[in-house]
Each structure stands twice: as structure tokens, then as C-alpha cells.
Amino acid sequence: MTYPFLEACHGRPTEYTPIWIMRQAGRYLEEYREVQKTADFMTVCKTPELTVEVTLQPVRILGVDAAILFSDILTPIEKMGMKVQFLKGKGPVLEPAITSMQAVDKLGVPDPEDDLGFVLESIRILRRELEGKVPLIGFCGAPFTLACYMIEGETSKDYSDAKRLMFQAPHVYSALLEKITETVSVYADAQIKAGAQAIQFFDTWAGLLSRADYQAYALPYVKRAIAYVRERHPDTPIVYYINGSATILDLMQSAGSSVIGLDWRHDLDTAWKQLGEGTVVQGNLDPCTLFLPQDELRKRVKDVLDRAAGRPGHIFNLGHGILPPTPRENAIALVQMVHEMSRRK
Ligand code: CP3
Secondary structure: OOOHHHHHHOOOOOOOOOEOOOOOOOOOOHHHHHHHHHOOHHHHHHOHHHHHHHHHHHHHHHOOOOEEOOOOOOHHHHHHOOEEEEEOOOEEEEEOOOOOHHHHHHOOOOOHHHHOHHHHHHHHHHHHHHOOOOOEEEEEEOHHHHHHHHHHOEOOOOOHHHHHHHHHOHHHHHHHHHHHHHHHHHHHHHHHHHOOOEEEEEEOOHHHOOHHHHHHHOHHHHHHHHHHHHHHOOOOOEEEEEOOOHHHHHHHHOOOOOEEEOOOOOOHHHHHHHHOOOOEEEEEEOHHHHHOOHHHHHHHHHHHHHHHOOOOOEEEEEOOOOOOOOOHHHHHHHHHHHHHHHOOO
8 A cells, every 4th residue: 555645755756746734633623623622632632532533534524645643742741740731822831931950850751651652542543543544644843842832831932031041051951952852752753663654843943043053952952853763763754844944944954854844935946946856845835825715725736836846755735734713615625726736647
């Protein structure tokens, strides 16, 4: 059984361009909101039966070419020893924020089987459910982005507290990053062992760093996590996504992933040329184009596909996660458009 998504990850030609959507399970689907009425977000993440149900929703409803495990990049952080809550209207809140060496010393590195067994169990069930349909993507946060949340304790526009700690207490910062790197390395490895057929590292906030600071404070850690996974699973594709990678694209590539996840600010063709045409790319439609009327949306989809020019090694996706107010019919139409318009004659 070959799957277009995995073929494309390996840079091999496919009958049509495969597509999945970052945050494809979520509030824009009424079926997801139904589940949310009975269980809050963390409960859904920790109950394999519910995790499986919401993971499968976009596969059923949209016909995407891959499923992504329903969880959050902050799930393992709770098991490192922080209190993690998702508050309505505020987003994630992590307590107490990490600002000292004592706080870092108290953090543990979770054992995936013992502490995150619910994730691995969900993966095992999903693999059975998805057999012969679509492959399953596992994921984690990249170390820098997780550190941003752990240091700030909440969502921020510029993560200046995280950068302050990085500059004022570099030994605390690096001790924290070491622990996070170990956590995500063994967690990604365990997800693949449980059955995940690809892994995505989300480095949402790395685009806030200058080139020099990305190189000093983010890249070494994500590079190590990727190498850890690659060494143990040489055939499993690793996708690396940054939101806002235009100024650091060459450095991002040096992290060593199999696939580069591009945000929407890039022209796909220009970025692809810069990376080298043998590179595999994922992206990069602006999530807000899903608010356009469908004829306008179609032009935007065509633009991305024209820039990819039918070359193997393109996975269609949005340039960031799909937004809660997105009309579901436009998400459904997007998947159909990509399949139709990219079908090789
Ligand atoms: O893609 C998928 O469908 C899988 C599920 C998934 C979620 N979060 C579910 C979620 C994935 C891959 C993530 C990754 C994630 N989580 C990222 C990286 C991607 C990105 O968006 O940049 C980040 C930064 C987070 C942290 C996070 N989780 C924030 C900032 C929030 C609050 C903002 C929001 O959208 O509400 C969350 C909560 C969250 N994670 C929700 C979902 C579906 C919404 C919670 C709910 O449904 O009540």
C-alpha cells in the first residue's frame, strides 16, 4: 500500500498533490464542537476513545490525505511537572512560569510509556482504524517554541520574557532547553514506535528570532531532536514547520528535516528554489484565504499549485493552522480543489 502523502514526503511522484491541514481537527467543525460539549480539551487529549474520534473527523469530512494525532504541543509539558490549563478566551496557561535554575531542576523528563501512555494508545488504535485509508502523523513542539510557553506561562505577542531569560540567564535557558530537547526526542521516538508514520516538529515562534539568535538559541536543540529521531527511524519523514521562516530559511533547512513546512508569507516557488529543488516542501496557503468566496479561493489554490508546477515533493497545506471561524464548506472545497487541479494528466 502506498500513500500519496508518504510518497510525496520521500520526493516521489504521486497521482495528485496530497493535502492535509494544520489543526484540521478543531472548532470550525461542528462535529468537534459536539464532542467539546461533553469533554474539555485536555480530557479529549487524554481519553483515547475521544482522541481517536476527533482525529478521524477531518479524514471523514474533508477527505484529507493524512490524519494528524489529536493532541497539543503542550501535552508533554504537564508531565514535565508544570500545571497546564487551556482557558476559554485566553489560551494556554502554564504555572508556575520557569524563571530560575531551581524551577528547571524540578522539571522531569517524562517517560512516554508511563506518563504519556494515553497518546501511544491512541496512536495504536488510530493505526488500526486508518489502515488502508491514510497515514498517521505524530507531532511535538520544537524545543524553542515549548520554552517560550514554559518561560512566559502564556501566549505572548513577542515572547520578550523568554528572550530576556535567554539573554540574562543563559545557563538557566540552556538547562531548560536541554530538558525539553530530551523530552521531545524520546516522545517523538515513542510516537513512531507506537505507529506514527511521520513526525512534525512545530516551531511556531522561532520566526521571532534574529538569524544569529536562531542559530545560537533554537537551532542546536531542534537539530539534535531531529537527529535523534532520524538515527532511530531513518525511513520516517520528519517535517519541520516554522511560522515566519523567510529570514532564516537556510538555517531552518540545516536542522536536517526531510520536509520543510513553509508559512504563507513565502512565494512557494522562490522558497523552493532557495532550498534547492530536490527538497520536499509543505504548504503554504494563507489560512485566511478560506474566508474568500470559493471562486477567489480557487485562484489562490491555483497560484500555490502553479508555483509548485507539478514537481514531486510538494505536500499541500495551509501556511499556519486553520482558524475557528473558517466555513467548513470552504475547507471541504479546498481539499477537492487541490485533488482536482493537481491530478496528473
Ligand atoms: O492539527 C491538528 O488537528 C492536531 C491537533 C493540534 C492542536 N494543537 C489542537 C488544539 C496541534 C498539532 C496543535 C499544535 C499547537 N498547539 C501549536 C503549534 C501549531 C500552531 O498553531 O502554531 C501551538 C502553538 C499550540 C499551543 C496552543 N494550543 C494554543 C496557543 C492554543 C490556544 C489557541 C486556540 O487555538 O485555542 C491551544 C489549544 C488547542 N490545541 C486547541 C486545539 C484544537 C483549541 C482548544 C479547544 O478546542 O478548545
